[in-house]
Amino acid sequence: xxxxxxxxxxxxxxxxSSISFLYYFLPxxxxxxxxxxxxxxxxxxxxxxxxxxxxxEPVYSLLMVASIVSGYLHGLWIxxxxxxxxxxxxxxxxxxxSIGFLVFFKYTDFFIENVNSIFGTNIALLKIIMPIGxxxxxxxxxSYTIDVYRGEAKVQRNILNFATYVSLFPQLIAxxxxxxxxxxxxxxxxTHSFADIAYGINRFIMGLAKKVIIANTLGELGKVFSNANxxxxxxxxxxxxxFMLQIYFDFSGYSDMAIGLGRIFGFxxxxxxxxxxxxxSLAEFWRRWHMSxxxxxxxxxxxxxxxxxxxxxxxxxxxxxVWFLTGFWHGAQWNFIIWGLYYAVLLILEKHLFNKLLExxxxxxxxIYVMFFLVISFVIFNANSINEALVNLKGMFFMLDVPFTSFxxxxxxxxxxxxxxxxxxxxxxxxxxxxSRINRYNMGRLALSVFEPAxxxxxxxxxxxxxxxxxxxxxxxxxF
Amino acid sequence: xxxxxxxxxxxxxxxxxMAANAIVPDNEFSFSERRKLSEIPEFSLEKxxxxxxxxxxxxxxxxxxxxxxxxxxxxxxxxxxLFNQKDNNKIYIVDGNISKMEYPLDERSVFNAAKKLNDIYxxxxxxxxxxxxxxxDKNYFLASQNGYLSMDYDRLVEIMxxxxxxxxxxxLFSVLSIEDYYRTDIHWSQDRIIHVADVxxxxxxxxxxxxxxxxxxxxxxxxxxxxxxxxxxxxEPDIMVYLTNDIIENAVVYDHIDKTYSKVYMHDxxxxxxxxxxxxxxxxxxxxxxxxxxxxxxxxxxxxxxFGSSIAPLLxxxxxxxxxxxxxxxxxxxxxxxxxxxxxxxxxFLYNTQILNKSAMLK
Numbered sequence: 001x002x003x004x005x006x007x008x009x010x011x012x013x014x015x016x017s018s019i020s021f022l023y024y025f026l027p028x029x030x031x032x033x034x035x036x037x038x039x040x041x042x043x044x045x046x047x048x049x050x051x052x053x054x055x056x057e058p059v060y061s062l063l064m065v066a067s068i069v070s071g072y073l074h075g076l077w078i079x080x081x082x083x084x085x086x087x088x089x090x091x092x093x094x095x096x097x098s099i100g101f102l103v104f105f106k107y108t109d110f111f112i113e114n115v116n117s118i119f120g121t122n123i124a125l126l127k128i129i130m131p132i133g134x135x136x137x138x139x140x141x142x143s144y145t146i147d148v149y150r151g152e153a154k155v156q157r158n159i160l161n162f163a164t165y166v167s168l169f170p171q172l173i174a175x176x177x178x179x180x181x182x183x184x185x186x187x188x189x190x191t192h193s194f195a196d197i198a199y200g201i202n203r204f205i206m207g208l209a210k211k212v213i214i215a216n217t218l219g220e221l222g223k224v225f226s227n228a229n230x231x232x233x234x235x236x237x238x239x240x241x242x243f244m245l246q247i248y249f250d251f252s253g254y255s256d257m258a259i260g261l262g263r264i265f266g267f268x269x270x271x272x273x274x275x276x277x278x279x280x281s282l283a284e285f286w287r288r289w290h291m292s293x294x295x296x297x298x299x300x301x302x303x304x305x306x307x308x309x310x311x312x313x314x315x316x317x318x319x320x321x322v323w324f325l326t327g328f329w330h331g332a333q334w335n336f337i338i339w340g341l342y343y344a345v346l347l348i349l350e351k352h353l354f355n356k357l358l359e360x361x362x363x364x365x366x367x368i369y370v371m372f373f374l375v376i377s378f379v380i381f382n383a384n385s386i387n388e389a390l391v392n393l394k395g396m397f398f399m400l401d402v403p404f405t406s407f408x409x410x411x412x413x414x415x416x417x418x419x420x421x422x423x424x425x426x427x428x429x430x431x432x433x434x435x436s437r438i439n440r441y442n443m444g445r446l447a448l449s450v451f452e453p454a455x456x457x458x459x460x461x462x463x464x465x466x467x468x469x470x471x472x473x474x475x476x477x478x479x480f
Numbered sequence: 481x482x483x484x485x486x487x488x489x490x491x492x493x494x495x496x497x498m499a500a501n502a503i504v505p506d507n508e509f510s511f512s513e514r515r516k517l518s519e520i521p522e523f524s525l526e527k528x529x530x531x532x533x534x535x536x537x538x539x540x541x542x543x544x545x546x547x548x549x550x551x552x553x554x555x556x557x558x559x560x561x562l563f564n565q566k567d568n569n570k571i572y573i574v575d576g577n578i579s580k581m582e583y584p585l586d587e588r589s590v591f592n593a594a595k596k597l598n599d600i601y602x603x604x605x606x607x608x609x610x611x612x613x614x615x616x617d618k619n620y621f622l623a624s625q626n627g628y629l630s631m632d633y634d635r636l637v638e639i640m641x642x643x644x645x646x647x648x649x650x651x652l653f654s655v656l657s658i659e660d661y662y663r664t665d666i667h668w669s670q671d672r673i674i675h676v677a678d679v680x681x682x683x684x685x686x687x688x689x690x691x692x693x694x695x696x697x698x699x700x701x702x703x704x705x706x707x708x709x710x711x712x713x714x715x716e717p718d719i720m721v722y723l724t725n726d727i728i729e730n731a732v733v734y735d736h737i738d739k740t741y742s743k744v745y746m747h748d749x750x751x752x753x754x755x756x757x758x759x760x761x762x763x764x765x766x767x768x769x770x771x772x773x774x775x776x777x778x779x780x781x782x783x784x785x786x787f788g789s790s791i792a793p794l795l796x797x798x799x800x801x802x803x804x805x806x807x808x809x810x811x812x813x814x815x816x817x818x819x820x821x822x823x824x825x826x827x828x829f830l831y832n833t834q835i836l837n838k839s840a841m842l843k
Binding site for chain 2: 019022026055056058194198201202217229408411414415416417422449452453457464465467468469
């Protein structure tokens with residue numbers, strides 16, 4: 001038997017939005033979890049989580065176990081060294097090990113490519129396939145060791161509980177980045193109720209529908225655009241807007257599923273999205289989008305660097321570093337770095353130049369301002385290269401020799417118009433507002449108590465139909 | 481109470497389908513999708529560690545999911561009616577007529593098809609009476625009129641006409657209409673193409689006419705064509721009609737590859753994974769239909785796709801022998817080993833537009 005190198009194995013992760021997860025893995029895990037006595041529940045979750053990861057990353061499971069052991073031992077070491085002269089050494093060691101794994105498996109080939117490009121060398125690429133979820137669980141482990149060092153978290157002496165925290169399958173591979181302190185108490189003791197389970201189920205199904213019905217459908221439109229016979233200005237715009245909506249429904253859908261599954265198992269994960277597209281400034285957008293990543297960089301990078309309580313040049317430097325890292329965290333490609341720095345520049349300008357002007361503008365104009373820069377940012381984000389991003393941007397702004405529209409463009413616009421409209425409305429709190437209004441009335445509450453479960457059952461069966469008729473459809477954030 | 485109901489519903493759906501998947505025996509074939517379904521993967525340590533085992537299991541879980549066709553139908557309803565999408569996996573329906581978008585025109589493929597015809601002419605057919613005809617697919621009649629995408633048929637014909645040398649072009653676009661095709665299938669219906677057979681016979685210089693022949697009209701039901709399964713909706717099946725008479729019934733079909741003899745109409749093929757195999761046993765790389773009732777000795781070599789299977793019986797009136805070559809399954813370089821090309825033969829290339837647009841499949 002010949003095995004491939006550790007990093008050359010394929011990634012085939014079990015998705016929440018897969019038949020194997022929904023109709024094989026989940027019922028078995030739920031059954032075992034709720035049958036098991038309280039003290040065995042974490043063990044069940046750990047075994048399930050390790051199997052969940054092993055399913056997609058058989059060999060990389062060893063890397064995750066190594067990361068867990070490293071995080072656990074470093075936590076103990078940091079706690080032991082506390083107050084001593086060398087208290088920082090275990091923390092630095094923890095950061096080097098965790099970031100070392102991340103850099104090696106995620107960024108090595110990027111660095112080699114750039115060294116080859118700059119110095120004309122011919123160093124062979126390692127062709128490393130990135131372990132799924134490494135960016136997420138690495139940041140979770142770091143949040144633990146740093147918080148233990150700061151005294152904000154108690155050291156976890158029970159390795160079972162710590163391993164459960166790191167590997168917890170609901171949020172293992174695409175977040176949200178759950179801080180150890182957020183679920184520290186629930187790892188030791190948590191309660192279960194039908195209210196929590198039902199909330200978790202509803203949240204999970206809504207996330208599943210967002211992913212499978214909306215995001216995947218919009219993803220098809222992106223593929224259609226890539227293979228289009230004739231690209232047009234309108235099609236460049238449709239593609240850009242569709243991707244912006246797709247990534248929101250894909251990622252927020254995953255977060256909904258993670259939060260829902262967590263709630264079923266008694267965990268209360270923090271929200272990761274808060275209707276980001278209703279923002280009226282870019283700063284507000286980033287307070288509403290991928291909140292767990294934003295707060296992670298704020299608490300573990302930006303504030304330790306001095307935050308905004310420094311001189312203006314230093315603050316600009318801090319912002320630039322944070323956004324460079326945010327971009328680079330998303331992927332080992334220059335377009336992600338440019339995407340991060342694009343936000344650094346915009347946020348600096350917004351705070352010091354546009355802010356007063358923005359406040360005077362009509363809310364609709366502010367909204368258009370945010371949407372305009374967001375669309376451009378997601379074109380950069382979505383591109384496989386800087387050149388591709390430039391071509392797509394040129395196409396949007398009449399800088400390519402393409403017609404405004406065509407029969408083909410109009411066909412796809414017509415075919416996807418309703419899905420895009422639903423996506424736009426679904427990205428706002430409109431539905432939530434309507435439900436809360438209905439809930440004010442007794443009759444409304446009664447109607448909802450029947451209507452809501454019926455809709456969720458229908459959505460679940462519809463999702464199953466989409467899955468059965470579909471094929472492999474990984475989440476976009478798996479690659480980060 | 482509501483929370484308990486939600487929880488119970490969820491558990492029942494998950495565990496119910498899990499149990500059903502475990503209990504219900506696996507299917508070997510999907511008749512609606514006309515393909516073999518995945519089987520449960522065999523375990524090996526190598527496959528486990530490489531991830532192949534779970535990848536295969538994913539395919540298996542999708543393929544063997546209980547009520548798979550029902551769920552595919554739910555998805556189709558969702559796309560067409562809930563989300564107002566125009567097509568589902570490129571399948572669209574106009575007034576109960578199902579078709580699959582073939583778009584865009586692949587000009588390189590059409591050039592390649594023309595070159596393939598020229599190569600065969602140069603190698604085997606010089607001095608013979610050679611014609612070619614193109615069968616429009618259903619999209620020619622349905623797509624653009626109803627707002628769907630279709631290939632540029634004018635350009636396709638233009639490329640063929642400009643590049644195919646030494647062959648006479650027989651126009652079929654102007655003699656066909658959407659009513660000549662099955663609603664649930666890609667193919668034309670035999671009872672609707674007698675006039676097409678007449679056009680071909682006339683253009684090939686054959687005095688016989690299918691319209692002058694007495695046929696008995698037979699019907700078979702239900703005929704769920706190839707698009708029926710792909711549409712995944714419960715639509716009215718077609719009636720398969722075939723025309724027969726003593727000439728056709730007494731004709732003998734010889735398969736040069738299997739070296740077997742059979743009949744023109746294969747009744748046991750109706751109701752199988754592809755009922756259109758009823759005509760000349762479907763996809764066969766090289767067969768000859770011998771017509772003892774025709775004593776003229778006239779011979780036709782028909783390079784064809786599956787459309788040729790149903791029109792060949794209508795051409796029998798004018799030929800003692802029709803050899804059908806399917807270049808999708810038979811290499812050009814082997815033709816000389818099996819067929820004696822002589823000057824008196826009529827040669828017809830009869831392909832539908834979708835084959836020309838994917839001509840890489842022609843060997």
